[in-house]
Amino acid sequence: MNPTLLALDLGTRTGWALRSSDGHITSGSESFRPQRFEGGGMRFLRFKRWLTEIKSHADVISALYFEEVRRHVSTDAAHAYGGFLATLTAWCEHHQIPYQGVPVGTIKKHATGKGNAGKDDVFASVTARGYAPVDDNEADALALLHWAIQHHDDGQEV
Template identity: 65%
Template sequence: MHTNILALDLGTQTGWALAQTDSANTIHSGTQCFKPQRYEGGGMRYLRFKRWLTELKGTTANTTNGISEVVFEEVRRHASTDSAHVYGGLLATLTAWCEHHQIPYRGIPVGTIKRHVTGKGNASKAEVIAAMRANGHEPTDDNEADALALLHTVLAQLQNTEPAGGVA
């Protein structure tokens, strides 16, 4: 069965990684900027995020069955009030979008992700980037590295829960 898992590191500079679990197990990743543009209202960032999700879903639907699951970094502490507001708005937009499209979603705590890819739950940004490079990726920044780390964590969880023989 082909599964497309979208992993997101939500923020103004959103990191994303998409795994297509076909015979090649292809992973695509990058970042998408949702910084408010000049003369935009406060809600435009979220409308652009929603449009981007829909475009990404359309791209995967052309090659497979669309997005099967969305996972996101579950952040419990933010550097500033502004970053907390942006995260909350993106999370609300994401979960509403997933509900609308009937796509399962779940958050994975940051410490769980870091522990899986580096061996320690309080790893630095540089350590996560290094771990993703060791896995054969070339992340452009810590946002993309975080999304890739999240994706690797979820893929490992899926491998550990599959019954013998790989049949779900």
């Protein structure tokens, strides 16, 4: 029986990948784009509700890994990431789920052999593993999940 692991590429379009206890991997991409007539915090409430939904389907999440971004394209992107990160870490603490941020370069190096690989390279490496990601967010989450599986299962738990 494998520990259930969840990997997230946080953002307005969040990529996710989940390895269930039977070893089956599912993944996707979920949009948390602000709706036209909702307040600024609603996207984070929808994100929190979505996390709870994932948890209810997975039953138990043994550990959660997220892509740790240190540099953002814009101030808006940085603010959005900060909101998703705050929501995620509070949710994990509430549900007593261990969590760990993994630097982007670490994920890219594991997936492609190069820490400065481009999005296309990560996408290609995930596709070569037999996946068909809908976008680069899902591809990043799958790459992170494979890093997490190797490190978590080797006894380097979060």
